[in-house]
Amino acid sequence: MARSTAVRKIEQxxxxxxxxxxxxxxxxxxxxxxxxxxxxxxxxxxxxxALQRVCKSGGYEVHLIKASDLIxxxxxxxxxxxxxxxxxxxxxxxxxxxxxxxxxEHDMAEVAKAAMREIAxxxxxxxxxxYVKGEKVIPDSVKRVYLIDSIRHPAEIHLLRRTYGNxxxxxxxxxxxxxxxxxxxxxxxxxxxxGLPETQNAVDRFxxxxxxxxxxxxxxHVTEAFYEADFFIDNTRDDPNGTKNLLDTDLSRFVSxxxxxxxxxxxxxxxxxxxxxxxxxRSACLSxxxxxALVDADGTVIATGTNExxxxxxxxxxxxxxxxxxxxxxxxxxxxxxxxxxxxxxxxDIIDNLIEVIPELKQVSxxxxxxxxxxxxxxxxxxxxxxxxxxxxxxxxSAGREAVSTVGxx
Numbered sequence: 013m014a015r016s017t018a019v020r021k022i023e024q025x026x027x028x029x030x031x032x033x034x035x036x037x038x039x040x041x042x043x044x045x046x047x048x049x050x051x052x053x054x055x056x057x058x059x060x061x062a063l064q065r066v067c068k069s070g071g072y073e074v075h076l077i078k079a080s081d082l083i084x085x086x087x088x089x090x091x092x093x094x095x096x097x098x099x100x101x102x103x104x105x106x107x108x109x110x111x112x113x114x115x116x117e118h119d120m121a122e123v124a125k126a127a128m129r130e131i132a133x134x135x136x137x138x139x140x141x142x143y144v145k146g147e148k149v150i151p152d153s154v155k156r157v158y159l160i161d162s163i164r165h166p167a168e169i170h171l172l173r174r175t176y177g178n179x180x181x182x183x184x185x186x187x188x189x190x191x192x193x194x195x196x197x198x199x200x201x202x203x204x205x206x207g208l209p210e211t212q213n214a215v216d217r218f219x220x221x222x223x224x225x226x227x228x229x230x231x232x233h234v235t236e237a238f239y240e241a242d243f244f245i246d247n248t249r250d251d252p253n254g255t256k257n258l259l260d261t262d263l264s265r266f267v268s269x270x271x272x273x274x275x276x277x278x279x280x281x282x283x284x285x286x287x288x289x290x291x292x293x294r295s296a297c298l299s300x301x302x303x304x305a306l307v308d309a310d311g312t313v314i315a316t317g318t319n320e321x322x323x324x325x326x327x328x329x330x331x332x333x334x335x336x337x338x339x340x341x342x343x344x345x346x347x348x349x350x351x352x353x354x355x356x357x358x359x360x361d362i363i364d365n366l367i368e369v370i371p372e373l374k375q376v377s378x379x380x381x382x383x384x385x386x387x388x389x390x391x392x393x394x395x396x397x398x399x400x401x402x403x404x405x406x407x408x409x410s411a412g413r414e415a416v417s418t419v420g421x422x
Contacts, residue, residue, distance in 0.1 A: 041151040044072070044270060045131070045176045047160035047169075049237050050185030052222040053192030055247040056162040059185050062259040063159055066267055072157040075134050079162060080108060082126040086115050102200045102218060109221065109232060116165060116230040124168035128175060131158050164222075164232045169240045181270050183263070184241030188248045193219070226388045243269075280311035288403075291316040294330055296346045297400055298353040304403035306411055306421050314416050317406030321399045326413050328406055345398075358397035363387065 046063055050056040060076065067074050087094040092111065095104040115122050129145065136143035139152045163169055163182065172180050196215050197206045205211055225231025243266045251258050269276050278286065284305040292303030295318040306315040320328035321344055329344065345353050363383050367373045376382045386392070401409075411418050 040153070041179070042153055042155045043135075043151050043179060044157040044267075045160070045172065045180045046157060046183065046267075046270075047163050047172060047180070048183045048185055049163040049169075049234060049241060050187065050247075051192060051234050051238070052219060053195040054185040054187035055195075056185050058247060059183055059245060059259055059263070060159055060161040062257070062263050063183070063267075065257075066260055066264045067157045067159075070155075070264075070267060070271075070273065072155045073138070075131075075156065075158045077127050077130050077158060077160050079112070079123055079127070079160070079164070082123055082130065083108065083111050083115055086122075086126060087111050100200070102196075102214060105200075106218065112164065113225070113228055113231045116167075120165055120167035120230050121171040123164070124171045127160050127168075128172070134158075163237050164234055165230075166233060166237045166240060169237055179270070181243065181266065182241045183266065184238050184244040186244055186246045186248070189219075191248050224388070226385060242266075280307060283307075283311060284313065287313050287316050291318045291403065291407075294318045294328075295320050295400070295403075296329075296344050297398065298345045298351065299355050299395065299398075302403040304407040306407045306418065309420050314418075314421065315407045315411035315414070317403045317408070317410055319398075319400045319403045320406065322401050327410070328401065354399075355395050355397045359387065359392060359394060362391060362394075366391075 044067075048056045048059045048063075050059070064074050064076065084094050092114070094111065095107045112123065115126075119125065132149045133143045135141075135151055135156075136149045138154070138156070139149070141149055143149060160172075169182060173182075193215060196218070197211070201211055222232050223235045224233055245259055245262050247259065249258065265276055268274050284307045287305040288303035290303065291305065292301040295301040295303075297319050300319070302319045304317045305313050306317075307313050318328065320330070323329045329342070345351060360383070363386050366386065367376075367379065367382065373382065408418060411421075
């Protein structure tokens, strides 16, 4: 197995094998791995360009890996026609989506696997090693960063995160839907064509498929992947000066947090989110666990809350009640003899009733698949069948019980 240059030099200098501490130090990699995820039109590629500038200014050797190039290579290897490299149209991008779906058909993380192979090949080229598919390529001590543009499925994130651990960071690019729509129309259509009903419908279908392709598990599921991000940036505002450097400051901070090259303290919002995340684990709700934190103008946390069943005398039920009652008097969903979510049961009853009363739905043979598709509509978002109060309500009431003013809080 190849050994790092640092370790070989130490051995040559000392004339003997180094101790374990020295070996670990010599094999310590300075590589980072960043990927971006965002709905179509949000500007993920713009975020990648900003990351390139930030990483280069930080002394990193930057390698850009585009998912579209990986899909093109896969298509060529499998004898599939790939769209031309001319002017991008909505039809061309849709065809690229189709090929990406085909690539993920047998393994939903296939695009990520291709990215990892590309990373190994580039590392081998830069370190003078021979790349053999399936074998490990040992990194050297050079500061190197790999940027992946972009993630379209949660399985890709899970594989990258398990492989690269804390050296991997995912950036979620946020953008208002109206702005995204306007950008898509501006990019792919010209003049009066933008206002045509068929154009609007085509854009709607394009955005919906990108967000959540309900017909294919191996399709694009950007919304689900988006929530896996480690860091979020808002790319709604266009740069009035045209320099497109609005994202650099936030991304520079993110790189510093990951690389530990300088001390970065959490913002008020990040501190509040940390407390909210901690509060959510107090919830015994089977369908969702939500936390909320209430902070004053200075950022001091004055109360937290979670979605949980309100208790007699104030507050909500928690672990203390479950322990003291030994679960005998605990009738929350998770602690019943047959644990089930009340909200999900009500949703299922509504779906069953819907199928029963609409003849067209009743005739569908695969009722399980039909119910799953109905659940993906707004009906699946109904949650008001639970005894639990909202996390925000619990936080506000907690502050009130302690006679803490909520004026000016957020």
